[in-house]
Amino acid sequence: MAAISKxxxxxxxxxxxxxxxxxxxxxxxxxxxTDRPDGVIQMGLAENQLCFDFIEKxxxxxxxxxxxxxxxxxxxxxxxxxxxxxxxPEFRQAVAKxxxxxxxxxxxxxxxxxxxxxxxxxxxxxxxxxxxxxGEAFLxxxxxxPGFDRDLRWRTGVELVPxxxxxxxxxxxxxxxxxSAYHKAxxxxxxxxxxxxxxxxxxxxxxxxxxxxxxxxNFVNEKNIHLIGDEIYAATVFMEPEFVxxxxxxxxxxxxxxxxxxxYSLSKDMGFPGFRVGIVYSYNDTVTSCARKMxxxxxxxxxxxxxxxxxxxxxEFIDNFVAESRERLFKRHKYFTxxxxxxxxxxxxxxxxxxxxxxxxxxxxxKTFEAEMDLWRLIIDEVKLNVSPGSxxxxxEPGWFRVCxxxxxxxxxxxxxxxxxxxxxxxxxxxxxxxxxLLRRTSLKLSLSRSLSRKMDDFIMSPSIMSPQSPLVQAxx
Amino acid sequence: MLSSxxxxxxxxxxxxxxxxxxxxxxxxxxxxENPTGIIQMGLAENQLSFDLVExxxxxxxxxxxxxxxxGExxxxxxxxxxxxxxxPAFKNELVEYMAKxxxxxxxxxxxNLVLAAGATSxxxxxxxxxxxxGDAILxxxxxxAGFDRDLKWRTGVEIVPxxxSSSNGFRISMFALEEAYERAQKLxxxxxxxxxxxxxxxxxxxxxxxxLQSLITFAIDKDIHLISDEVFSGTVFDSPxxxxxxxxxxxxxxxxxxxxxxxxxxxYSLSKDLGLPGFRVGMIYSNNxxVVSAATKMxxxxxxxxxxxxxxxxxxxxxxxxxNYMKRNQKRLKKRKEMLVSGLKxxxxxxxxxxxxxxxxxxxxxxxxxxxxxxxxxxxxxxxxEVGLNISPGSxxxxxQPGWFRVCxxxxxxxxxxVALRRIKDFVERSRFNYQQNMTSxxxxxxxxxxxxxxxxxxxxxxx
Numbered sequence: 001m002a003a004i005s006k007x008x009x010x011x012x013x014x015x016x017x018x019x020x021x022x023x024x025x026x027x028x029x030x031x032x033x034t035d036r037p038d039g040v041i042q043m044g045l046a047e048n049q050l051c052f053d054f055i056e057k058x059x060x061x062x063x064x065x066x067x068x069x070x071x072x073x074x075x076x077x078x079x080x081x082x083x084x085x086x087x088x089p090e091f092r093q094a095v096a097k098x099x100x101x102x103x104x105x106x107x108x109x110x111x112x113x114x115x116x117x118x119x120x121x122x123x124x125x126x127x128x129x130x131x132x133x134x135g136e137a138f139l140x141x142x143x144x145x146p147g148f149d150r151d152l153r154w155r156t157g158v159e160l161v162p163x164x165x166x167x168x169x170x171x172x173x174x175x176x177x178x179x180s181a182y183h184k185a186x187x188x189x190x191x192x193x194x195x196x197x198x199x200x201x202x203x204x205x206x207x208x209x210x211x212x213x214x215x216x217x218n219f220v221n222e223k224n225i226h227l228i229g230d231e232i233y234a235a236t237v238f239m240e241p242e243f244v245x246x247x248x249x250x251x252x253x254x255x256x257x258x259x260x261x262x263x264y265s266l267s268k269d270m271g272f273p274g275f276r277v278g279i280v281y282s283y284n285d286t287v288t289s290c291a292r293k294m295x296x297x298x299x300x301x302x303x304x305x306x307x308x309x310x311x312x313x314x315x316e317f318i319d320n321f322v323a324e325s326r327e328r329l330f331k332r333h334k335y336f337t338x339x340x341x342x343x344x345x346x347x348x349x350x351x352x353x354x355x356x357x358x359x360x361x362x363x364x365x366x367k368t369f370e371a372e373m374d375l376w377r378l379i380i381d382e383v384k385l386n387v388s389p390g391s392x393x394x395x396x397e398p399g400w401f402r403v404c405x406x407x408x409x410x411x412x413x414x415x416x417x418x419x420x421x422x423x424x425x426x427x428x429x430x431x432x433x434x435x436x437x438l439l440r441r442t443s444l445k446l447s448l449s450r451s452l453s454r455k456m457d458d459f460i461m462s463p464s465i466m467s468p469q470s471p472l473v474q475a476x477x
Numbered sequence: 478m479l480s481s482x483x484x485x486x487x488x489x490x491x492x493x494x495x496x497x498x499x500x501x502x503x504x505x506x507x508x509x510e511n512p513t514g515i516i517q518m519g520l521a522e523n524q525l526s527f528d529l530v531e532x533x534x535x536x537x538x539x540x541x542x543x544x545x546x547x548g549e550x551x552x553x554x555x556x557x558x559x560x561x562x563x564x565p566a567f568k569n570e571l572v573e574y575m576a577k578x579x580x581x582x583x584x585x586x587x588x589n590l591v592l593a594a595g596a597t598s599x600x601x602x603x604x605x606x607x608x609x610x611g612d613a614i615l616x617x618x619x620x621x622a623g624f625d626r627d628l629k630w631r632t633g634v635e636i637v638p639x640x641x642s643s644s645n646g647f648r649i650s651m652f653a654l655e656e657a658y659e660r661a662q663k664l665x666x667x668x669x670x671x672x673x674x675x676x677x678x679x680x681x682x683x684x685x686x687x688x689l690q691s692l693i694t695f696a697i698d699k700d701i702h703l704i705s706d707e708v709f710s711g712t713v714f715d716s717p718x719x720x721x722x723x724x725x726x727x728x729x730x731x732x733x734x735x736x737x738x739x740x741x742x743x744x745y746s747l748s749k750d751l752g753l754p755g756f757r758v759g760m761i762y763s764n765n766x767x768v769v770s771a772a773t774k775m776x777x778x779x780x781x782x783x784x785x786x787x788x789x790x791x792x793x794x795x796x797x798x799x800x801n802y803m804k805r806n807q808k809r810l811k812k813r814k815e816m817l818v819s820g821l822k823x824x825x826x827x828x829x830x831x832x833x834x835x836x837x838x839x840x841x842x843x844x845x846x847x848x849x850x851x852x853x854x855x856x857x858x859x860x861x862x863e864v865g866l867n868i869s870p871g872s873x874x875x876x877x878q879p880g881w882f883r884v885c886x887x888x889x890x891x892x893x894x895x896v897a898l899r900r901i902k903d904f905v906e907r908s909r910f911n912y913q914q915n916m917t918s919x920x921x922x923x924x925x926x927x928x929x930x931x932x933x934x935x936x937x938x939x940x941x
Contacts, residue, residue: 008771083754118779274558274783290483301782302755
C-alpha cells in the first residue's frame, strides 16, 4: 500500500481527546424531549442558539439578502462568479463595522485589513503559517480550547507552550507566569514566536481588564514576539464591565503594531458556525498580504458573504440583535449558575461566553486527573450530560469542567439541571430544597447596568426555543 | 520575524499569470464604459450558462426563502450545521452528478467524498495527506499555474515536472514519466505521487484509456499515489468522450492488484462545470479510508458553507435540470471554442486540437523573434499592453517550449470575443506589415551594401 503522510497517520488532529469522546457518546444517544428523553444532553458544544427567532424575522423581512429570492436573484451571477480573495467589499465593510459595534464603537476597523478564512479554525491555522516555521512555538495560557492543538499545530508543525494559570487567582494570566513559560521554552531551545490569548476566554467565560492587556502588550513588545488575540466571543459579554479589545489598548500603549493580530468569527457572536465566516485582522501589512493569499484555501462562500453583508450593514437590526443576544445570554447564565449554586455547585465567576467553568473538585475521589476522568465518565454515563473535562483544556488542576448553556432550549436546560440535582442528592452532596421552594426565593441583588437588570421571575419566562434533531443530518432518500 | 512561508514568494503569485490579471484589473474592458480596456482571457471561468441556473432559481421559490418542503424555515439548522462530514443530501447529489458526467460508467460512494473550500483547498489537503515536507509529486507540464501555491506552498512538498512537448501534442509519454522519476531520485527526492489534470488545463485535451492505464501501472510499479484533478470533467464538449481515472482503474487486469483503488484519488469542484467559483465547492474522492478520514478532519480548515450546500443539494437533485444543463452547456462551450479557433485560424494562428475545457492552447511560436522565454514574455507584454488582451503565457504554466499561450473563451459574451478576435487580427496584420516593412528596408539595406561591395571590388579591379 502506498505510504500516506505522517500528518495523516498521526494524532495531530487531536480528536482522541476526552473533549471529543464525550461528543461521540452524545452522538450515539442524543437527547430528544419526546423521542429520546433519557438520551445524553449536549453540554460540550459552545454554540449560541438563543437568538434565531430574531434573525429569522429579519430574514423574512429582507429577501434581498438571499441571492436565490426573486428580490435577490439579479445578483446571482456576479455573486456566483466572485472568487476574489479580497472578498466582496460590502462584506468587508459590514464586518469591520460590526466588529467596531461589538466593541462599543470605541475603535474603528479598516475593511482593507479584513481577511477571510474558513471559520476561526482556518484563521488560526493561517496565522500560525504566517508567523511561525515548523518547530517554533506559541505561548498559550491554560486552560485553552482543545481545538488549538489541531488548528495551530497539526499541519503547521508549530508547537504550543502552555502558560500555566490556576484557580488561586481565578486563572488570571500574570506576567510572572508569562515570563516563566518564556524562559522555560528558551532553556529547552524552543523559539517562541508569539503569544495567543483568547479574550473573552474559552473555557473560563471571563475577559481581561485593560491593565492586564497593557501588561501583555508590554510583554510581547519587550520580547519582540507576536500577539494573537482570539476575540470570537467578544459579543457574548453579557454583563458589566464592558469588553476591552486589544484593538483599543494598542491606541493607548506604545507598541510595535506589526506584532498585533486579531482572530474573529461569526460562529459564536451571531450563532452562525455553519456559514464558516472566519476573519484574520492583522496590523502587519506583510501578514495581511500573505494571509490574503492563503485565504484561497478557505474563502467564505460568496453566497454567504452577500447574506452577511446585507445583514450586518443594517444598523438598527444589529444594534437590537447585540442587545437582545446579551440579554438572553445574561438570563440564561444567571438562572443556570444560580440554580447550580442552590444545589451546592460553584463555578468561576464569569460574565461572557456560552459556558461556565464548573468547579467539581470536591466531588473528586482524589486530586488526580484519573479521578477527574472517572467523574467525567460518571457524568456521561449516569447523569447523561456531555460536559467537557478540564484536562481536555490542558487545565493543570483536576476537577474543573466546562458546561455549555446556550445551545439548548429552556426545557432541555431544566432537564439538565434536574439531572444534576438528582445526582448531587444521590451522592449526598447537598441538602437540596425541592424545586418550588427555589423559585420563591427573593431575587439576588445584582449590580447590572440599567439595560440588563431584570427580576428573577423573568428568567423563567424567557421564550421557548425547540432544539429538534437537525433534519439536515437525515439524508433524503 | 515572520515565517519563511510569509517572507518567500512560494505562493507563486509573482508569476506572469497573476501579473496579467493585475494589469487587467486596472483597466478592465467594458463594452460600453471602457471599450478600449483590456479583455480578460486569462481567467478559466464558465459564464455561458447562468441563464439556465437563474431560471431554475426562479422556479423554486421555497429554496430561495430557505424553507423546506413543508414551508418551515431551515435557517437555524443551516446556521448551526458545521459537521465536517458535510450534508448527506448534498453529498448524495454530488456523487450522482459526478457519475452522470462520467456517463454513469462509474459509481461513487458518498462516504468516500470529502468536501473542501474549492479545488484549491482539496488539492492542498490531499497533498498534506499523501506526502511529507520534502517529498515530491510528479506533475506533467504545462500545468495550472496555481499548483505552485496549492501543492507546495504550505505543505513543503516539491514538484518535479514531467516535460511534455508539442512533438506529440503534449501527451504524457512513458519515457517522460520515467525520466521525471529518475530526475527526482537524482535530486534525492522521494516521489509520493503523480498528479494529472484530466481534462487538461491548459491544453483542453482528455486522456485516453490506454494513457490512464499506463499511468496506473506506473503508479503500482513505483508504489506511489495517482491524483486525478478532474475539475473540467463537465466541460468535455466533443469526442473523444471523457474517461475518468476511476473508469480506467476498473479494468479487470488492473483490478487484480487489490490495492490499486487505494492509491487513486480524484479532485473535483463545481467552479468550472457549473460556473460557481464564488461558492467554493471542492471535493476529494478516495477509496482509501485513511485518506478519507484524515482529509475529513482537515476539511475543518475549509468547510463548504451550509447555506451553499443546501442550495446546491436541491439544485442537483433536480435531474431534469442537471441533464438539460449538461447538454446545453456543452453545446455552448463547443460553439464558443469553434468561434475562437476559426477566428484565430483566419489570422494564421493555430490551436492545439482540443475537446474540453474553457480555453485553447494557442501556438504563437511564429511570432517570437527568438525561440526563448524572454521573447515569449516580450510578446505577452505586447499583447497585454498594446493589443489589450490578457492571455496567459506558457511559461507561467511551466511549459518547456516558448511560444504557447492559454486563451480563455468562456468567461465573456460573444461580442466581447469578437472584439478580441478583431484586435488579434489587427495585431497580426500590423506585425506582418511591420515585418514586410522591416524585410523591405532590410532587403534594401542588404542590396545597397552588396552594391557598395560590388562597386568597391570593381574599383579595386580597376585600380589594380
